[in-house]
Amino acid sequence: MTGASTRVVVVGAGLAGLIAARDVAASGAEVTVLEARDRVGGRMRGVPMSSGVVADGGAAYLGRQHTELLQLVDDHRLDLVSTGMSGESTFLIDDQRTTTASRVPPLDAVALGDLFDRLEDLVETVRPNAPWLTPDADRLDRLSAQRWLVDGIARPDAHTFFPLFLGEMMAADPAAISVLHMAFYLRSGGGLRYLNAFEGGAQQWRIDGGAHLLAEELAEQLGDRVHVNQPVAAIDQDHHGVVVRCVTDTAHRQSEFRADRVIVAVPPLLAQRIDFRPGLSTPRATTATGRGCAIKVHLGYRSPIWREGGLSGWSVSTSGPLLSTVDDSPSDESAGVLTGFVTGAAASAFSALSPAGQRDAALAHVARLFPQLPPPDTCSITDWITEKYSRGCYAALFGPGDWLRLGPTLTEPHGRIHWAGTETSLEYFGLMEGAIRSGRRAAAEVIDAADATTDSSKVLVR
Incomplete structure (x- = not known):
């Protein structure tokens, strides 16, 4: 003591x-x-949506590997809500709208499989307890994730999917982070498949009430x-x-x-x-260190009415602003909450709009995704890029050279x-x-x- x-x-x-x-x-x-x-x-950050309903404006999801967080939830007698989804996913790929039972976008399966195989091979090489000591760390830390993709993978659909994936996982523009940071982030979080998963993965639950x-x-x-x-x-x-x-x-x-x-x-x-x-x-940061490029858009409805049409609320779009959406409605269905994620380069462009411009762009996108839905009752936008005392979210982005410069003295x-x-x-x-x-x-x-x-x-x- x-x-x-x-x-x-x-x-x-x-x-x-x-x-x-x-x-x-x-x-x-x-x-x-x-x-x-x-x-x-x-x-x-909690975002009030309606009487007694609060959405997560910032960090939200957790899974079984998050043992310290689960213990904290239990200690404070808070409840967890499953993020499990039923119903079809919606995809807006090159302005073509489709719905399917799969959560995987309708892109070339061979291209996506090759991309994931290459990512997993890369992630396995990282030393999680000292990423700056990873084999070939100097080259991997100087190389941007975008250049890694361009140099190593030719299939167009892999190029389409890659920024969507890194936006969802890391709130990152591939051009702004090093390959070493990308690989370490995915390894640190439990592996790319665990990070990407709802059921059984890092996004299995959220905390009831926020x-x-x-x-x-x-x-x-x-x-x-x-x-x-x-x-x-x-x-x-x-x-x-x-x-x-x-x-x-x-x-x-x-x-x-x-x-x-x-x-x-x-x-x-x-x-x-x-x-x-x-x-x-x-230093704690360099000129290469970037802000996590994440903006969350919360749309409120009287109930999760998309479910009435057999939709899960999950969507992926290849162009912004809402690169993905997810159903974050309370378990009692007392309200409908559709959460949109604006990430990566799309977030930087969206952040530059006026508040009215952001709202108009978000609502127009939702109308294309879910034309059967009425306009939402509420629309709340949490722009983490311009947040003075956060300077980005989910986390800072380590750019080329950062891990070798900052990593050894991080703690x-x-x-x-x-x-x-x-x-x-x-x-x-x-x-x-x-x-x-x-x-x-x-x-x-x-x-x-x-x-x-x-x-x-x-x-x-x-």
Whole structure:
């Protein structure tokens, strides 16, 4: 036990930061959580759809391999909702609409099989505990995923499907990420088939009422240790301790928090903007590091009326904005919630539209996908690309050169400063499970460091 004399500041009240704060507080330390937003949850966000119905504006899905997340759900007595689908899928391929019982787009099966075989062979070569030590890592980290496709696979339908697949799995434009990052992400998440699956896969369940409930439960446990509207601008440290400085309003008034240790649990692009004194020896992000390109569109109906026509609500389109849709309606069918995903290059183009333009484009696309449906009662758009305190979702995208530059020091403390966040997890990188594991690791580092200091003091006293 660290004892109450140890003071720890956690920067960021997303899932990783809240878990780290919970574990450190349980050790007896004095904990303060600083969150830039006016809410907790980070990239977990609830979107009200109708009375008592909330959709997941951010992170949403989980599967059996996500053991830490499942334990957390159980600890807080939350319920899971199956994402199992019945009914036909809808496909809009080159503006041709078809429906079929299969979830696989009506593209050349040989081309898709060859693509998946090549991806699986590549994924198997990655060292998940140290991707920068993967055989041929230097070449794989310099090569973009798009160039890998162009150089190695000729079939046109594989080229059509590849950006849709990476958009769904990683919210990535293939041109913006390295092959090493793509292969590591898929390996870290349990393999591409597990990540891509609903039944028995990483998308088997969602949390009833929304994943944001986990963050709210954790924050309630922490009570007045959590401070919102506290964007961190600078962190100074010396051999006496750490001072965390926040800019609290437009008048640039500052507040200060003193600590013995700090856990920074924000995405790399945000961590890179903090003024560290002394400065970081290795950056948290580079000019190649990108924002996860994800925008979620939630369409609300009186009930899941597409089911009446034998449709599952699942769709895939080869052109935007909604590259896929899924039925996220509550289990009691008290409302219909159709979630659309705008990812990759399509997300960047969609994000540049005005709010009215985004809504019009989304509704026009849904009308092409499901012409039998009436206009939705509500339309909510969560644009993570422009979100000031996220800078993308699902996770940061490691571009060419990033893993060799950033990977070896990803979790290495900077003096009294420790790192958390799903991008610092070599297990389930980019997922809620990864965020939890990173928070627990960072908390253990802080507790161990405090215990070592205490033991050293006892020796000196003797």
